[in-house]
Every structure is written in structure tokens, then in C-alpha cells.
Amino acid sequence: MSGEVNIKRLAQELNISIATVSKALNDSYEISLKTKNRVWTLAKELNYTPNPAASNLRSNKTKTIAVIIPCVANNFFSLAIKGIEEIARQYGYHVLIYQTHEDTEMEMSFTNSLLNGRVDGILTSVSSNEYNNEYYKNLVNKIPMVFFDRVYEELDTFKVTTDDYQISFTATEHLIEQGCTKIAYLYGLEKLPAGRARFLGYCDALQAHGLLAAEDLVVHYSEDEASNLQNIKTLFQEQAPDALFSSIEEFIIPAYSACQELQLQIPKDVKILSFCNMSSAKLLNPSLTTITQPAFEIGNEAAKCLFKVLNKRGIGDDKDIVLQSTLIKRASTGG
């Protein structure tokens, strides 16, 4: 029954034309308030909602955007999605989510499947497994896109990122000020600008304080959780660092597990500092100092940016939005 309510039905019941109904529903200036009110009232009464496929076809607007990300099971992306959804809802848009699971093939396959007008625009945070710059260079002209957090620097398009280099530099200095002299680095996102900027911030801070960045102190992220645990244990056994700086949240649990297995006390024997967007991190261990990215705000900004593009409102020349992360120090008095 209620599925059958369309413009035609409204027009018939009100004895006016289809065109008038359509215009009234869209609040056109051409229609008298009296007619509009009649239409609106009946529409509400019959629970009318426009058929999206029909409007899409006619107007080439889908009221839908896509979000393509590596994974939703990650505090950063979960929060970013929340930020995106908030804005999307304000604009009456729907959100398609695609998870690439860090697979570049999937990333391209999803994106390609969206070029036929299924969505009005795309928000994406690229996969970390390959540097896929060429692909996107061609893409950004075909559909409105905004990149967030994981971006390619060379692309002349809209990007929302954070101050990875600066905050890593500051965080490393914080560890040095705490008296750490042998700071190990747990390295993630190596193939992406964000990952490299974090590492560079760490290296430069060490150098600025007369310390050396040694390859022996770097653990490279592995997708195999057990390997990460083992590699950190080996790091402790062979290098005995007095601090760990983790560039991604995924290293926190293996880091804590390694300390526990080796009976190292945190923060007495080793200080741990990590990029981390977990809301309950503050409960986890009072000694974990974190770099928290404004994930929700990044989603917000990225979505706002996309809607500006979609509505052809001026974006200005600032295609790059850079937000500030926060260093949350904890247990700095502990020891």
C-alpha cells in the first residue's frame, strides 16, 4: 500500500498536475503557499517519500557518498566514520562504506564500481600496502574526492591530515625530557606519507638532542600479530631500550604483552608512548602516554570539504586542511 504512494497519486487525489506536485514538494517559488500546503499535508498523511532511483536518474544526484577505508575495526576509522556520518546526516546524505582490508586491488575495484553515478562523491583513506599514486591521479578528475589521514602528497586534490611530523617530534622530545636515551620505534604505515612523517619526526627529534636513530631500534609492523610480539621481545632482549614510541595503535597490545612476559615494569623499566585513538586508553594503563588524533573532527572536516565541492561552493585555495593532534601525558611522575 504505502509503497504505492507516488507523485501521480498525490496529483490525482488533489486534482492538480504532477508537475505542480513536484514543484510544491521541492518548495518551488512558482507554487502558491495554499497549494504547497495542500500537497505537504497529503504527502505527510499518505507517508509519501520520493523514489530515490527516479530522482537520481533525472537529477544525477544520488544523495549518497562513499567512504573507502582499510578497515572499520580501528578506533581511528570508527571515529572518523562517526564524524562523516554526522555531517552526511545534516545534508540528508547516505553513506556507503567499503573496507579494503589494505588490499590495493580491492581499493581500485570498489572505486571503479562507483564511477557510474552510484555516489556523488568519495571520501577515502588509502591502503598502506602499496603506493598507488598513478591510479588516483587519473581518478580525481572523474568524481569529487577528498582524502583524509592516509593521503598521497603528490595529488592535487583535497586532503585532510594531521601534523604527524610535528607531533612525533614533540612526543619524542617528551620522552627525552623524561630521561630516556634509548628510544625504540615501532614503525607502521611505512609506505605512506603519514607513516614516514611520524618516523622522520622521531628521527629529527633524536638528532636535535644528540641521540642517534639506529635501525636496530626499529621494529617494522607485521600483519602477523605473533611476529610483532616476538619482534618486540627480541628488541628488548638485544637492545634493552628505555622507551618505546609506537607509531600505530596496533603495536600497543604486543608491546604490553612483551613487557609482561619479560617482567619489565612500565614505566619504571620502559616508558611507552603511542599513537592511539582508543577511548578507553586512559583506563588501560595509567602509564601510557598517547598521541591522540582528532579522528572525529577529521571525519567532520573531510565530509564538510566534500559537500562544499558537491555544492560547488568556493573552497578557497586551501586544498589541504591540517588538524592538530594532542599529546596526552600520563604518569609522568611515576617511576
Next chain:
Amino acid sequence: MSGEVNIKRLAQELNISIATVSKALNDSYEISLKTKNRVWTLAKELNYTPNPAASNLRSNKTKTIAVIIPCVANNFFSLAIKGIEEIARQYGYHVLIYQTHEDTEMEMSFTNSLLNGRVDGILTSVSSNEYNNEYYKNLVNKIPMVFFDRVYEELDTFKVTTDDYQISFTATEHLIEQGCTKIAYLYGLEKLPAGRARFLGYCDALQAHGLLAAEDLVVHYSEDEASNLQNIKTLFQEQAPDALFSSIEEFIIPAYSACQELQLQIPKDVKILSFCNMSSAKLLNPSLTTITQPAFEIGNEAAKCLFKVLNKRGIGDDKDIVLQSTLIKRASTGG
């Protein structure tokens, strides 16, 4: 340019009719292989992809399903989404995701916005804040729906759940066999059948072994993280339980934090057992025994079920699919 490629264009270039092209693209038996090949070749050459809005409008099929869940920032739902996406991709479907953040109003608002043909079907896991049975009773006749994990029992519709009662019973017995006699319960999802079944399994197991379920030993979940931590600390101080059975993952971190603050050793002073779908739980603490739900498979089954309905293939009479959870014992020798 490439956006302009439609059936008409293909037809013109090949000097055949639009209808023939359409049928060829859909691999209709009416069309000769020779013609099909000509069409397919040109389509590929010109990078043709059908306009989804047009097919939707004509066929009343959107090739899109919606997933409505409380939150993606949760290991169970993340995995379930992964399971859903896998099946959706096999069927060439797209997935819209809506997060209710446990807000019943939003849940209804999202669902209502999908009733006008934007999607072919809905997968949902209901919000825990209210028992919204009446709403769904009217809904399930309007659009194909499958409920998973968080369901309403009274609804005569498709449901994919797990053996919450049984596994909780088993898990509680496991704690009793370990020598625990004062087992506290961290109670979540109280308003939902799943949550109540878990609690009942716990109570019945206690009773079966001559132990008593006391309200003093129950901590009720609060959305405020700090409260959960405080309540568990109070529990320890006032009741000194020798085990914690957590019905939801969200209690793990406050439980561990409480133990740490009170300097309780796990599992020596207190054993902890929790429903938990975190993939890295095994790294977190060797003493954490977990009940792991087959989240990915639940997503798989729920999606398969929905596609069966959409394709009108017989579902049989088993509208209820119940999957088995797993009790993963760890550090049972520790102490």
C-alpha cells in the same frame, strides 16, 4: 567523456537496437553469441557501466543492502560487517552502513529512510537502550529484514544468533571447576534477549552447583567508562569475588584497570572470563579466558539468509539460525 557511454551509444556504434544491446549485456538467451561478443567487446572498450539509477527505477532492484548497527567501533560488529561484505560482494551488492549509537530514535529514523526503495533489504542488530518490539513488528512486512545477534525474540522473522545461554552456562561451570566460588557478573545488554540469556546461563550454572546468584555480585554496565571502573573497584572492595564473568567486551579494560589499581593478581587473586571478539585478546593477557562469538560467520549467515529471501529461494522453515560460540580457556594452569 566516459560518463557519456550508455546503451544508446553502444547501439548506435554497432548499428543494432537498444533492446538487443540491453539483452546482450544481461546475457539473455535470446541473443546470438556473435552479437553478445560484439556488444561485450565494445562495452569493455568504451568502459561502459550501466547507470544504476536507471536500472533501479526500471527493475526495482538497487543491488544495495543496508546494515544498521549500534556502532562499528566494536570487534563483534566490525567482524560481522566483514562477513556481510564478503557475501555482498559475491552477489555484486553494495552495503550502506548506519550507526545508531544505541539511540532508538536514530534506529527508526534510519530504517524509515530506507523504506522507499533505496535498498533491497536490511540487516540489523538492534540498539540495546530500549525494547522496540512494536516498531519492528510493523516493519518486517515492508522490507526484507534479517536480524543478527541482537534480536527481538517475539518477531516472526529471520534471525541469526548464538548460543548465549548455553555458552554462559558452560563458561560459568568452567570457573567453578577452577575452584571459584564467588563469581561476580558484569552485566551488559540487559534489555535484550542476548544479554538476559547470558545472565540466565550464569545464574543457572551457579544454582546447578549449589552456588547463589547474589545481586551484590552484579555490576551493571554504564555508558560512562569511569563509572564502570569505579563500580568494579567497589565490587572488589566490598565483595572480594574470586572471579569476574563479563558479558560484554566493554568491561575488560575497566576490569583489568581495577585489578591493577587494587594490586590484585590475575589469575591468582581473581580469574577473569569475558565475552570477547578482539583478535588480539590472546596477546593481552595470557590469563583471560574468553567466549568468542563467530562474528564473521554471523555476518556471513545473516547476509546469505537475506540474499535467499531477496532471490525468493526457499528458506525452509528454519527462520532461526543459531551458531555456536567458543570458550577459549587460557592459563588454566596458572595461579
Next chain:
DNA sequence: CTGTTAGCGCTTTCAA
């Protein structure tokens, strides 16, 4: 095996 034709529900000129 191929083509003609009507029309899905809506928007948008253009005419009245």
C-alpha cells in the same frame, strides 16, 4: 534471433 515500444517516478523546460 532482433527490433519496436511503453514506461519505471521524477524534474524541468515551455506554454498557457
Next chain:
DNA sequence: TTGAAAGCGCTAACAG
């Protein structure tokens, strides 16, 4: 201020 009519791109009778 309202209405008639064309058509978005595609599918599916039906005819040939």
C-alpha cells in the same frame, strides 16, 4: 500560478 509534455537510461512485453 499551473499544466502539458519530454525524457533521464534502462528493462521487458510483444511483434516480427
